[in-house]
Amino acid sequence: MNSTSLFSLETPSPAYICPFDQACSYLEAAAKELRLDLGILEILSRPRKAITVSIPLKLDNGDVRVLAGHRVQHSDVLGPYKGGIRYHPAVTLREVSALAMLMTWKCALLGIPFGGAKGGIAIDPKKYSVGELERLTRRFTNELIKDIGPSVDIPAPDMGTSAREMAWIMDTYSKNVGHAVPGVVTGKPLSIGGSLGREMATGRGVMIITREALSDLGKSLKGVRVAIQGFGNVGSAAAHLFQEAGAKVIAVSTGAGGLYAETGLDIPNLKAYMLENGKSLLGYPQAKPISNEELLQLPCDVLVPAALENQITEDNVNAVKAAIVVEAANSPVTIQASLSLESRGVTVLPDILANAGGVVVSYLEWVQGLSYLFWDEERVNREMEKLMVQAYRHVVEKAQQRQISFRLAAYTLGVGRVAEALGDRGLY
Numbered sequence: 001m002n003s004t005s006l007f008s009l010e011t012p013s014p015a016y017i018c019p020f021d022q023a024c025s026y027l028e029a030a031a032k033e034l035r036l037d038l039g040i041l042e043i044l045s046r047p048r049k050a051i052t053v054s055i056p057l058k059l060d061n062g063d064v065r066v067l068a069g070h071r072v073q074h075s076d077v078l079g080p081y082k083g084g085i086r087y088h089p090a091v092t093l094r095e096v097s098a099l100a101m102l103m104t105w106k107c108a109l110l111g112i113p114f115g116g117a118k119g120g121i122a123i124d125p126k127k128y129s130v131g132e133l134e135r136l137t138r139r140f141t142n143e144l145i146k147d148i149g150p151s152v153d154i155p156a157p158d159m160g161t162s163a164r165e166m167a168w169i170m171d172t173y174s175k176n177v178g179h180a181v182p183g184v185v186t187g188k189p190l191s192i193g194g195s196l197g198r199e200m201a202t203g204r205g206v207m208i209i210t211r212e213a214l215s216d217l218g219k220s221l222k223g224v225r226v227a228i229q230g231f232g233n234v235g236s237a238a239a240h241l242f243q244e245a246g247a248k249v250i251a252v253s254t255g256a257g258g259l260y261a262e263t264g265l266d267i268p269n270l271k272a273y274m275l276e277n278g279k280s281l282l283g284y285p286q287a288k289p290i291s292n293e294e295l296l297q298l299p300c301d302v303l304v305p306a307a308l309e310n311q312i313t314e315d316n317v318n319a320v321k322a323a324i325v326v327e328a329a330n331s332p333v334t335i336q337a338s339l340s341l342e343s344r345g346v347t348v349l350p351d352i353l354a355n356a357g358g359v360v361v362s363y364l365e366w367v368q369g370l371s372y373l374f375w376d377e378e379r380v381n382r383e384m385e386k387l388m389v390q391a392y393r394h395v396v397e398k399a400q401q402r403q404i405s406f407r408l409a410a411y412t413l414g415v416g417r418v419a420e421a422l423g424d425r426g427l428y
């Protein structure tokens, strides 16, 4: 679909790789595989609703700044809209629309009864005080008050947000409707109905999918060399769990740069160092500094881009030496780069499968909340693992059956389920 009409206010530079156009290309490939009706493709190509609000924010120094906040609701065919809220300088309506669409396919692929949505504000949260972030989040929630709700649209953490922001959203929403509504968000603190295991969930899912793919190649995680780009919630949890499973995490990075240690980094030790060092990994004595670009090119078995979109592109794909690329971030590998990796026999584990652990435990949090029964962490992890492994198996089966890539197989399964439900529900 030509995205120009939807984003008429944005004028990206010519070199810009549009995430929404990429998402639509994947959708079109899946539609072709499924021989989808063109009308159904047209419906699925557009978000059902795209909301942009102006958020006036009083800064601590008394100045007022007005920020744009987006929430895009792609599809609610399978259940309430579901997806994170991102605070990052690169947020645009285009990006949020692409990510909302990915959430639809992700939930459908994992067999959980949600649609897809995403939200975001283009800020660098590190440049704002806690008080400013709280005012911003509460006002954003207020602007979206009629569009979110436990059976309408359920936000969750994403890049730059965490349980803290979810608690503010829950409180603001609850004050507006007059009673506590914990189910309006997932990924919230345990004190207000969050789930054990939610914080590590996306990283855990990344480890599980990698473990399954290795096992299909006759290998285990033991001794496998893993390089991880990004050390936020997802990258750091994955690093921890990879090390716990016996893998060697030879490199990690943040936006400020990375670290490399041939014999493997000690992740708990590195985390302790970062806590003392103002959250920065720079200067860590037991490793060599490397750049993000160098990290992507390291000789390793498993490469895990867990940061932003478009990190592996036509420009650097030939330098990637890993045998398996695991998309822990959303869309970190461009379409062309993905095709190039696959043609070289590199296994690419697609985002909508590899990073689905977070939304799966969001679903389990929602289920626990609805039943007023809370599970121990072992049960949460077990239920999550079951859904992740099952989705992985379905993807492998489809890929083998149709002789297609894991990505196309995952999209075909996700898109196919939504299209089937759309057909059964009918149009009016």
Ligand code: GLU
Pocket: 082, 083, 084, 085, 154, 155, 156, 157, 158, 159, 186, 187, 355, 356, 358, 359, 360, 362
């Ligand atoms: N932000 C995460 C994602 O992109 C989690 C979304 C959720 O839990 O709703 O999958």
